[in-house]
């Protein structure tokens with residue numbers, strides 16, 4: 001169904017609210033299932049199954065779908081665009097949507113440096129600020145929670161969560177093997193926007209699925225993970241770079257660069273740190289963060305081993321490139337990568353962080369032959385499409401370029417300059 005008339009009631013979007021977050025609040029206000037709301041707003045137009053809205057919708061809505069959604073929800077087209085991650089495209093290297101030919105021509109899979117549909121979340125933000133509308137329908141599901149570079153809530157000074165406290169499954173996560181869609185269990189009715197949508201009983205043609213339904217906005221007392229001043233300072237600097245009116249440039253390896261390129265640099269270095277872990281373990285902000293990265297890297301290598309059992313020649317790049325959903329591990333990796341980018345001396349790079357650019361003993365190289373990936377390779381989507389994301393900043397390109405096994409990073413890439421915001425050590 002294509003939307004051709006306004007809904008009887010609507011809601012104003014909240015700051016930084018995502019499209020799925022807005023859908024959940026509006027569906028709750030109208031006492032509709034998200035699937036029914038998708039049909040009434042035109043989001044399901046062209047979809048073979050009305051409850052399967054492609055996850056690419058999180059990033060971008062085509063103009064016709066945007067206008068239909070705006071008409072139905074009484075928003076302006078600009079307000080609808082503001083619900084999508086594409087509103088941050090000048091700031092963050094967003095992935096292109098990719099057809100997943102293994103499942104259905106109509107389904108689309110995203111690259112890994114956007115969490116979709118799973119999301120990190122802050123329980124206190126989901127609980128709202130006490131205003132009547134937020135008490136009734138909850139606070140915003142934020143766009144920025146879908147970005148791996150966002151790991152803390154600076155308003156509530158805590159690390160984000162990613163699991164349901166009751167069922168321990170990822171918030172808005174999907175069953176393994178499910179198509180990647182905008183929201184899980186869109187046919188499930190009577191859920192508050194802050195309730196867990198993990199499936200407990202699968203639906204079928206006649207029976208609706210049932211969900212865990214635990215509240216994500218009411219964490220158990222004492223389980224809140226407070227973030228330290230330095231982690232919050234790093235997070236605030238990242239959030240400032242993501243803001244539409246944020247700084248136009250930042251510094252990466254001693255060179256001024258644009259925010260999307262800085263985020264590509266973080267991604268490249270995060271991959272290298274993971275592939276060489278535990279070489280960079282002494283740089284972790286705290287023992288707890290180091291342990292979280294230990295667990296993340298162990299899981300990566302379990303997956304690599306499983307994949308290689310099936311296909312011995314397979315390349316582990318995409319597994320090593322996958323960011324951790326766990327906010328502690330994510331914060332630690334971004335902090336370590338940012339520390340490396342804060343250096344501006346090629347000598348320091350080679351001497352101090354050289355081990356981070358080599359695979360750990362007994363661990364597989366990123367590619368057979370121990371040749372490191374290029375930045376475009378990291379940002380290229382699976383398949384034959386060309387990468388839409390910018391490459392890493394010029395100052396990082398030599399370090400990220402392929403090189404022979406055992407060779408040192410090429411000189412002339414890094415210069416010493418104090419990086420704004422985060423001291424190299426002392427994070428807790």
Ligand SMILES: [Zn+2]
Nearest residue numbers: 122125153156
């Ligand atoms: Zn919060």
Ligand SMILES: [Zn+2]
Nearest residue numbers: 164167196212
């Ligand atoms: Zn749950």
